[in-house]
Amino acid sequence: MAVPADPTGAAAVVFGAGATGLRIVRMLDDSPSVRSVELRDTDPDRLGEVASMLGPKTRTGPGAAVPEGTDVVVVATTTGSQASLARAAVEAGTTVITTTNEIAETRHLLAAGSEARRRGVPLVVGAGYMPGLTCLLARVGASEFDAVDEIHVAKVGTGGPACARQHHRALSSLAIDWRDGRWTRRAGGSGRELCWFPDPVAGRDCYRAALPDALLLVPAFPGVDRVTARMAATRRDRLTAPLPMMRRPHPEGGVGAVRVELRGWRRGERHVLVLGSQAKPAHGAAVVAAATALHLVGREAPAGAAGLASIPDPDRLLRAVAALGLRPSRFEGFALSRDSGGEAGQ
């Protein structure tokens, strides 16, 4: 179902005034396709702090109710609170974009797909940096292949404090991979692999972690054999992962990056494609979420819950993401990762 194309622009509600949510609000406010933005947060002090940073079309408000006439809702709240907000928005018949990066929440959101289909609204799950941009890059990159049989994604860095806490939890929780047509559980912090990210991030040791990417990629690539997700961690991260966080996270992390490695067949030969991006993760997530919201305004999109690997017209969305300053990169050279040993890029 399409989001109603109001000639004066769409009305958007953004939940979450954190590092990512605030950026989303400002990007939507800057868009001529949006007539109004309402920023919601459970912390009135935070809303007061950011009030002076908001654009002319934005107002703040309390509560979780979606006002009548809202065209699109973006949920950028702390992990664990997104599913209930998304369900309420779906019940209000509104297009919903979520930024979750947590396995259980991703499952809850995907489970809300039946209600979204019943109401005829799209529910985008995990429209952030990873998952999000990684799903989109996988979809766009797959057009180079006759068949994709492996997808491996990895990320470096964290956004705001909520993202940092989720990063910490993920490293000590069970990872979920798709291998040979079945789900496998592996220990977080295992499976060290040196992954090469766009400069200035470069090479980082990455490990399995509780990341939801496979849950979003597998349904979008029927027949894929392997889907794995890793994230960069230091030795200190791994040693302290089972413990509570020793200190309060920074307001925002530094430059991060994501990469997507696709392996498959092209014209009868093995082909490997590596795409990536570098940005502050909160900025990257905000660009992807805002571009997705604008992408769906006034557009026919299939009802139900899915990630960005299933988004209609992915090339157009990737161009919109690039136009907002998040330009993807391609690795050209030879990837000598532990288990590939093959050619990457051209």
Added chain:
Amino acid sequence: MAAGFITLIRRTVVAVVVGMALAAAIRVRGRGGVPPQTGGWRELRDDELA
């Protein structure tokens, strides 16, 4: 009797500590792999995004 019990506890504690130290060492040792020797990243051009 009491001395034997204390010895048992002491040896148990030593065994647990040594085990934890070994596990920690195993967890952080090793290298991740070999970095790419050639090539590099380049931003996608507008025509590649089309």
